[in-house]
Amino acid sequence: MTIAVASGKGGTGKTTVAVNLARVLDQPVQLFDCDVEEPNVHLFLKGTQQGEDVVSIPVPVVDEKLCDACGECSRFCEYHALVSFGTKPLFFPEMCHGCGGCTKVCPRKAISEQGHRIGLVETMQAGDITLVTGRLDVGVAMAPPLIRAVKARRQGGLTAILDAPPGTSCPVIATLRDTDAVVLVTEPTPFGLNDLKLAVDMVRELRIPFGVVVNRVGVGDERVHAFCREQSIPILLEIPDDRRIAEAYSRGELVVEALPEYRSQFMQLWKSITTGLVEKTEVTHANL
Amino acid sequence: MTDRRPAVQELTVISGKGGTGKTSIAASLAVLAERPVIVDCDVDAADLHLVLSPQVKERHEFKSGHEAVIRGKDCIGCGLCVTHCRFDAVKMVEKTPGEATFYVDPVACEGCGVCVRFCPVQAIDFPERLCGEWMVSETRCGPMVHAKLGVAAENSGKLVSTVRREARRIAEEQHRSLVIIDGPPGIGCPVIASVTGASQVLVVTEPTVSGEHDLERVLSLARHFSIPATVCVNKWDINPAMAERIEGAASRAGAHVAGRIRYDRAVTSAQLQELAVVETAGPAAADIRHIWHQLKLQE
Numbered sequence A: 001m002t003i004a005v006a007s008g009k010g011g012t013g014k015t016t017v018a019v020n021l022a023r024v025l026d027q028p029v030q031l032f033d034c035d036v037e038e039p040n041v042h043l044f045l046k047g048t049q050q051g052e053d054v055v056s057i058p059v060p061v062v063d064e065k066l067c068d069a070c071g072e073c074s075r076f077c078e079y080h081a082l083v084s085f086g087t088k089p090l091f092f093p094e095m096c097h098g099c100g101g102c103t104k105v106c107p108r109k110a111i112s113e114q115g116h117r118i119g120l121v122e123t124m125q126a127g128d129i130t131l132v133t134g135r136l137d138v139g140v141a142m143a144p145p146l147i148r149a150v151k152a153r154r155q156g157g158l159t160a161i162l163d164a165p166p167g168t169s170c171p172v173i174a175t176l177r178d179t180d181a182v183v184l185v186t187e188p189t190p191f192g193l194n195d196l197k198l199a200v201d202m203v204r205e206l207r208i209p210f211g212v213v214v215n216r217v218g219v220g221d222e223r224v225h226a227f228c229r230e231q232s233i234p235i236l237l238e239i240p241d242d243r244r245i246a247e248a249y250s251r252g253e254l255v256v257e258a259l260p261e262y263r264s265q266f267m268q269l270w271k272s273i274t275t276g277l278v279e280k281t282e283v284t285h286a287n288l
Numbered sequence B: 001m002t003d004r005r006p007a008v009q010e011l012t013v014i015s016g017k018g019g020t021g022k023t024s025i026a027a028s029l030a031v032l033a034e035r036p037v038i039v040d041c042d043v044d045a046a047d048l049h050l051v052l053s054p055q056v057k058e059r060h061e062f063k064s065g066h067e068a069v070i071r072g073k074d075c076i077g078c079g080l081c082v083t084h085c086r087f088d089a090v091k092m093v094e095k096t097p098g099e100a101t102f103y104v105d106p107v108a109c110e111g112c113g114v115c116v117r118f119c120p121v122q123a124i125d126f127p128e129r130l131c132g133e134w135m136v137s138e139t140r141c142g143p144m145v146h147a148k149l150g151v152a153a154e155n156s157g158k159l160v161s162t163v164r165r166e167a168r169r170i171a172e173e174q175h176r177s178l179v180i181i182d183g184p185p186g187i188g189c190p191v192i193a194s195v196t197g198a199s200q201v202l203v204v205t206e207p208t209v210s211g212e213h214d215l216e217r218v219l220s221l222a223r224h225f226s227i228p229a230t231v232c233v234n235k236w237d238i239n240p241a242m243a244e245r246i247e248g249a250a251s252r253a254g255a256h257v258a259g260r261i262r263y264d265r266a267v268t269s270a271q272l273q274e275l276a277v278v279e280t281a282g283p284a285a286a287d288i289r290h291i292w293h294q295l296k297l298q299e
């Protein structure tokens, strides 16, 4: 079973929910940090580093001896990664999606491919948790291929929990694709509600069952709860606005370890996810 | 006659990690500035409009790239598109037992056009993709340019560049010297698009292990694009020792430390009233005013 923890915006406690949930399961679990622009899960786990692998995408290399500057590759490239003005093409690797099209369309077979590094996948073992982290190189714009490389480490049969990037754009979609359920984390504030609505639209479009965790309950107002009620979205867990949680988080400690009274709540969250309390997509594609 | 107006300055507020209070601070700076143009570049999860209540004046469609669409009636089921697509976007369905047909999952399609080019019977259309919309609005602080990206839409970087370009145009036209940009979280393509060429970035961080970790990455991004960076620690009193550590790291990385903002419940209550923090009373409002003066933006 693969569960993604996501939120319309960052800083709502998404990582907190993902790590604490992984920690209370009494079984081996794979935890994936798919927030490859700002991977943070490792800060909350102590364990041993198991290794790291470079992730690359295939990009074109033009053989200048074979190229006759026909410009076909640059006309083909949808992303303007190859530019030719009646000249041999110039290549801009940060624009390239690695689609392989230029290599295929070159009439003189002057283009071959080589790997262009975009980031790293790191593995760490912390008790029952195997943490797989994607880390995008600074200055690289292309997160989805790295996220796909992270997810490729999933092992069938093991429970997988994915910490998704914030938002609703391409990297989030790359994370959520092919998951069994999504937990959306939000805060009971106007910003939280606005971002929750965007996230709900997204998971409904992807047709993945989902439920909501409301974090910092007590800080704002009732509108998030009212929205969930109206839309029949199950609230799986409410975490109170407890300054001790914020302080534990600031030090990189797990809530369920620093404040053991929260353990049972996270165990209950897991039960709610697995026993089908999560909203089924059939009932609710009213706003598709 | 020579034009002696100073060039338009652009201040981008970013945070690395989301949820550090970036938008609340950007809204406050918009209130404090004399005659700014305001831009919400967090096109993925825009929140600034919840504070500045913009009156929309213009709406524009945002189209970017293309998407492949297989015409089922012309598809001969050869499956060549599946082998060409590197993004796993072409899916097979059985029309009748033993007879396959294909369709493109629009969410996975990156619009590269390889399948379109190599389909032996030209059964794949390649229309432009509608990715969202952008708007020009009026607010109590000045004109605002903002956008809404469709769910799962690609290319937020290009949308960010579009709204920034429009804001700069308005600033020049109306002789406004400062553009305040609420940037997206992270360090990926939309962030790069919202900081490249900016005059200054203000990084809003928080005193947590994640804040510390992300700050390092955001500052190296600013260095990568040679943009002067200023840092402020929000909710510093949640962990004073960490706040100090972060400020030390920021100074060593060549950033200017502009100040600290206290943890203050007035920040959330301002949000509930659709006001910027500096439009309400409270210690955090005073702290943000102090930071504004530290930014030394001549207007």
Ligand code: SF4
Residues within 6 Å of the ligand: A058, A059, A060, A076, A077, A078, A079, A080, A081, A082, A095, A096, A097, A098, A099, A100, A101, A102, A103, B112
């Ligand atoms: S591989 Fe695709 S994206 Fe990259 S340069 Fe070639 S055509 Fe452009």
Ligand code: SF4
Residues within 6 Å of the ligand: A099, B067, B068, B084, B085, B086, B087, B088, B089, B090, B104, B108, B109, B110, B111, B112, B113, B114, B115, B116
């Ligand atoms: S356009 Fe490219 S990404 Fe889209 S389906 Fe065709 S080959 Fe795949």
